[in-house]
Amino acid sequence: MHIVVDLNRCQGYAQCVFLAHQIFRLSGDEALTYEPNPDDARRLQVQRAAAACPVQAIMIDRQDDAERGAA
Amino acid sequence: MTLSATLAELVRDFKANGRIVIVGASLAGLRAAEALRGEGFAGSLTIIGDEPYEPYDRPPLSKQVLKGWVQADHTQLPRFQELDADWRLGLAAVGLDRATRQVRLANGEQVPYDRLLIATGTRARQWPNPAEAALEGVYSIRSRDDAERLQQALMAGPSRVLVIGAGFIGSEVASVCRDLDIPVTVTERGPAPLIGALGGVIGEIAAEMQRDHGVDLRCRVGVSSLEGDAGGHVRRARLSDGTTIEADVVLASLGSVRNVEWLEGSGLAAGFWGVGCDAGGRAFDINGVTTDTVYVAGDVARAPHVLYEYQFLAMEHWDNAVFGAEVAAHNMVNLEPGYRPHLLLPGFWSGQFGVNIKSVGVPPFGDEIVFTQGSIKERRFAAAYGRRGRIVAAVTFDHGKWLQYYAELIERSAPFPPPPPGWDRPDVMKPIPAEFPEPGVPTAIPDVVLTGHDPNERRAEFRPRDRPS
Numbered sequence: 426m427h428i429v430v431d432l433n434r435c436q437g438y439a440q441c442v443f444l445a446h447q448i449f450r451l452s453g454d455e456a457l458t459y460e461p462n463p464d465d466a467r468r469l470q471v472q473r474a475a476a477a478c479p480v481q482a483i484m485i486d487r488q489d490d491a492e493r494g495a496a
Numbered sequence: 497m498t499l500s501a502t503l504a505e506l507v508r509d510f511k512a513n514g515r516i517v518i519v520g521a522s523l524a525g526l527r528a529a530e531a532l533r534g535e536g537f538a539g540s541l542t543i544i545g546d547e548p549y550e551p552y553d554r555p556p557l558s559k560q561v562l563k564g565w566v567q568a569d570h571t572q573l574p575r576f577q578e579l580d581a582d583w584r585l586g587l588a589a590v591g592l593d594r595a596t597r598q599v600r601l602a603n604g605e606q607v608p609y610d611r612l613l614i615a616t617g618t619r620a621r622q623w624p625n626p627a628e629a630a631l632e633g634v635y636s637i638r639s640r641d642d643a644e645r646l647q648q649a650l651m652a653g654p655s656r657v658l659v660i661g662a663g664f665i666g667s668e669v670a671s672v673c674r675d676l677d678i679p680v681t682v683t684e685r686g687p688a689p690l691i692g693a694l695g696g697v698i699g700e701i702a703a704e705m706q707r708d709h710g711v712d713l714r715c716r717v718g719v720s721s722l723e724g725d726a727g728g729h730v731r732r733a734r735l736s737d738g739t740t741i742e743a744d745v746v747l748a749s750l751g752s753v754r755n756v757e758w759l760e761g762s763g764l765a766a767g768f769w770g771v772g773c774d775a776g777g778r779a780f781d782i783n784g785v786t787t788d789t790v791y792v793a794g795d796v797a798r799a800p801h802v803l804y805e806y807q808f809l810a811m812e813h814w815d816n817a818v819f820g821a822e823v824a825a826h827n828m829v830n831l832e833p834g835y836r837p838h839l840l841l842p843g844f845w846s847g848q849f850g851v852n853i854k855s856v857g858v859p860p861f862g863d864e865i866v867f868t869q870g871s872i873k874e875r876r877f878a879a880a881y882g883r884r885g886r887i888v889a890a891v892t893f894d895h896g897k898w899l900q901y902y903a904e905l906i907e908r909s910a911p912f913p914p915p916p917p918g919w920d921r922p923d924v925m926k927p928i929p930a931e932f933p934e935p936g937v938p939t940a941i942p943d944v945v946l947t948g949h950d951p952n953e954r955r956a957e958f959r960p961r962d963r964p965s
Binding site (some may be wrong): 428452494 | 553572577843
C-alpha cells in the first residue's frame with residue numbers, strides 16, 4: 426500500500442507512532458518519518474493510525490482500497 | 497444560442513473530448529492529473545516524465561531513505577483517483593511549439609494538446625567543474641536513483657563525507673551522517689547554515705546545533721577544487737581558505753536548477769527562476785500576456801502573490817506542488833469567473849539533528865525577527881519575521897503546534913511584533929535584524945524566492961519573435 430503524510434499539517438502528536446510504530450517514527454520530539462509503502466498486511470493498522478491523527482495528515486492510497494473492496 | 501450557452505457547450509465538449517498533456521510526472525503532475533479527473537475531465541490525458549518511475553515522493557529521500565530505513569523504491573506516491581492516462585515515462589520533453597500545439601519528445605515524437613500543463617520542476621545543480629563532478633564518490637541528490645547511490649556510499653562506511661552547501665538538503669544529509677556515526681564536514685560560503693531561507697539569527701542557532709552533533713562546520717568557506725586518486729575516486733577537497741579536507745564521499749548540495757531549457761523558443765516567459773504565470777497558473781508569454789492554453793504548477797512555476805506586494809514567488813515546496821496543481825487543473829477546465837487563485841501561504845518542514853524545523857510565510861521578505869515563544873537554548877521556540885510593521889513569516893523549532901497561530905496572523909497582515917500567545921514567553925521579546933544576506937551574495941538559495949515584479953524577469957533571456965516576412 427502507498428501512503429503519504431502531509432508534514433506541513435503534521436504537528437507531532439505521535440498518535441500514529443503509538444498505533445503503528447513499525448511504520449511511523451519520531452526523530453526527536455516532533456519530526457515524523459515514516460515508511461511510505463508499507464506491507465499490505467499492515468493496512469488495518471495504518472488505517473487506524475490515519476483515523477487517529479488529530480490533524481488528519483495521513484493520506485492512504487484509495488486505489489488500494491478499491492482493489493481490496495473488489496477482492 | 498446565447499453566447500454563455502455556447503461557451504458552456506464548449507466547456508462540456510472540451511471536458512468530454514479535449515486533449516490535455518502534462519509534462520512532468522512527479523508530485524505536481526500526478527496531483528494535477530487526479531484533480532482533472534476529479535473535475536470531470538473525461539478527454540485524453542497524457543503524462544510525460546523524463547524519469548522511468550511512476551510519481552514518487554522526494555522529501556523522504558534525504559531523510560529516511562538515506563538513513564537506510566526506507567528503500568528508495570518505496571517512495572511511490574499514493575493514488576487518490578483513477579486516472580486512465582497515457583503515461584510516457586522515461587521520455588523527456590525537448591520542445592514546445594505553441595503555434596501547432598505540440599510537445600516534442602526526446603525520441604522525435606510530437607504529442608498534440610489542447611491544453612498543456614508545465615510541471616517539469618527542478619534538478620540538482622551539479623558541481624560546476626565537469627571533470628571533478630565526474631569523479632567517483634561525488635554526488636548530488638534530487639531523484640530516487642541519486643538517493644539510492646548516495647545511500648549505498650554511506651553504507652560502505654566512508655572515512656569522511658564532505659557536504660558542500662548548508663541549505664536544507666545539505667543540513668539534512670549532514671544530520672543523517674551523524675546519525676550513522678559517519679564523520680562529516682559541511683562547507684558553506686555564507687556565514688551560517690540555512691541563512692538564505694531563514695536568515696543569520698536562525699542560521700547561528702542551526703550552526704550551533706550542527707556543531708553540538710559533531711559536524712565539522714566551516715562557514716564563509718568555499719570549495720576551490722576536488723581531487724581524485726589514480727582510480728578516479730574523489731579523495732580530497734581544497735578549500736578557499738587554503739586548507740584541504742580528506743573525504744571519500746562528496747555531496748554537492750548547491751540548490752536547484754529549473755527545468756526550462758525545453759521551452760527555449762516557445763515564446764513563454766521562461767527563465768532562471770522558472771516559468772512566469774498568473775496566480776491561477778496560466779503561463780505568461782515573454783511579453784507578459786497570459787496564454788489560454790498553457791498552465792504551470794509546482795517548483796517550476798513563479799506567480800505573483802498578493803501577500804508579498806504581488807512579487808513573483810518561486811516556491812520549491814511540497815504543498816505548493818499539490819495546491820498549485822489542483823488550482824491549475826481546475827482552471828484548465830473552467831471559465832471565468834470560475835477561475836480559482838493559488839494563494840498558498842508558503843510552508844515547509846525539515847527534520848534534522850532531532851529537531852523539527854517548520855516555517856510559514858516568506859522569511860526573506862522580512863528584515864526583522866522576534867522570538868515569541870520557547871527557549872533558544874533548548875532549541876524549542878517560535879519566532880516571527882516582520883517587515884515595515886507587519887508580520888510576514890514565522891519559524892518554529894520543535895514548536896510546530898503553534899505555527900497555525902502565526903499563519904493566521906500573516907494572512908491578516910497583522911502587526912509586527914505580533915501579540916504572542918499568552919504562554920511560554922521567552923525572557924526577551926525584542927525585534928532584532930533577521931540578517932538575510934544581500935541579494936547576489938553567493939550562498940544557499942532559499943526554497944522560496946521573491947523574484948521581482950517582472951513576468952519575464954531580468955535573468956531570463958529575451959528572445960524576440962521572428963518578424964513575419
